[in-house]
Amino acid sequence: MAPVETLSCQQQPKSQALKRALRPIRTFVRHALPFAIAAFAATYTQTVPNQFKATQPLVSVAVRDSTQKSAKNACKAEVSEAFRQVPVLMFHGFENTPKKKCNITPDEFRLILQELYQNGFFVISAKEFAEGDFSRVPEGKKPVLLTFDDARPTQFKYSDASGSKISKDCALGILLDFFSSHPDFGFGGLFFVTFGTGNFGDEAQVGQKLKHLLELGFEIGNHTVSHPLFGKIGYERAAKELAAFDSLAASYLGQQALQVRFFAYPGGSFARNPEVASLINSKFDCVFDAKGGIAPSAYSPDYDPKRIPRVEGTLSNVRLIIASMR
Ligand SMILES: [Zn+2]
Numbered sequence: 001m002a003p004v005e006t007l008s009c010q011q012q013p014k015s016q017a018l019k020r021a022l023r024p025i026r027t028f029v030r031h032a033l034p035f036a037i038a039a040f041a042a043t044y045t046q047t048v049p050n051q052f053k054a055t056q057p058l059v060s061v062a063v064r065d066s067t068q069k070s071a072k073n074a075c076k077a078e079v080s081e082a083f084r085q086v087p088v089l090m091f092h093g094f095e096n097t098p099k100k101k102c103n104i105t106p107d108e109f110r111l112i113l114q115e116l117y118q119n120g121f122f123v124i125s126a127k128e129f130a131e132g133d134f135s136r137v138p139e140g141k142k143p144v145l146l147t148f149d150d151a152r153p154t155q156f157k158y159s160d161a162s163g164s165k166i167s168k169d170c171a172l173g174i175l176l177d178f179f180s181s182h183p184d185f186g187f188g189g190l191f192f193v194t195f196g197t198g199n200f201g202d203e204a205q206v207g208q209k210l211k212h213l214l215e216l217g218f219e220i221g222n223h224t225v226s227h228p229l230f231g232k233i234g235y236e237r238a239a240k241e242l243a244a245f246d247s248l249a250a251s252y253l254g255q256q257a258l259q260v261r262f263f264a265y266p267g268g269s270f271a272r273n274p275e276v277a278s279l280i281n282s283k284f285d286c287v288f289d290a291k292g293g294i295a296p297s298a299y300s301p302d303y304d305p306k307r308i309p310r311v312e313g314t315l316s317n318v319r320l321i322i323a324s325m326r
């Protein structure tokens with residue numbers, strides 16, 4: 001149809017006839033189409049269960065992708081729906097009688113691994129998550145990332161004084177057992193280490209444990225030395241925390257300390273001071289929260305490597321994740 005200004009006087013009656021003919025279409029576009037779009041979006045948009053205190057939509061990225069034209073997003077659109085979001089589970093202590101809400105029993109941890117395995121989840125590394133490299137994940141399976149905060153004693157214990165045997169009851173022992181009996185479950189685990197208040201419960205052995213973790217193929221993240229709430233501290237204190245962590249990590253790991261590319265804000269308390277936020281964001285590849293629901297992956301337009309949500313690793317939360325990602 002020609003633009004309006006090019007129509008001659010003789011053409012006007014034809015144009016009015018055309019307008020009349022187009023009227024039903026215009027009425028549909030104006031009144032019915034918004035409802036049709038809303039109904040479509042409602043069908044494909046699902047929010048994360050409340051228990052996660054979620055802010056991210058689960059599947060709405062599919063709707064948004066259909067309107068994006070760039071080559072990058074066209075490529076994203078080809079990625080399996082199962083790869084657009086990755087649950088990042090956050091574990092703390094493991095005790096037979098949990099004294100804190102964030103702690104679970106060793107048996108609950110075994111059950112969590114079992115249920116993730118039975119429901120088609122596949123453990124990836126933090127590096128794979130950050131790079132969006134899901135090439136190891138078999139078709140039909142869903143990536144999951146496991147993280148362990150605070151270097152708690154129950155995460156990594158030796159069962160002998162020389163430190164040659166990993167205790168079967170600590171989180172690491174349970175994890176290694178499970179990986180070895182389920183080779184198609186993937187492999188990985190990111191330990192967000194705290195030195196001063198953590199050290200896996202033994203300052204004398206922490207260096208050996210960190211090296212051991214890397215040798216086994218696990219990853220280490222920075223969770224500071226004294227676990228301060230970054231939302232409440234200034235630049236100087238934050239810089240000191242980072243410098244102290246780097247110095248300790250280098251003394252234990254040498255060059256391997258450079259592999260620490262991930263950071264988790266203690267207590268999920270994000271920096272409010274812009275200089276502190278910029279210090280953290282420029283130093284680390286990925287910055288993790290302590291809440292927020294299932295994480296958008298690198299294939300989602302919602303992916304923000306400097307604010308990656310996590311979900312507390314409890315059996316009830318894992319069951320909700322399984323149900324919502326079915
Ligand atoms: Zn912590």
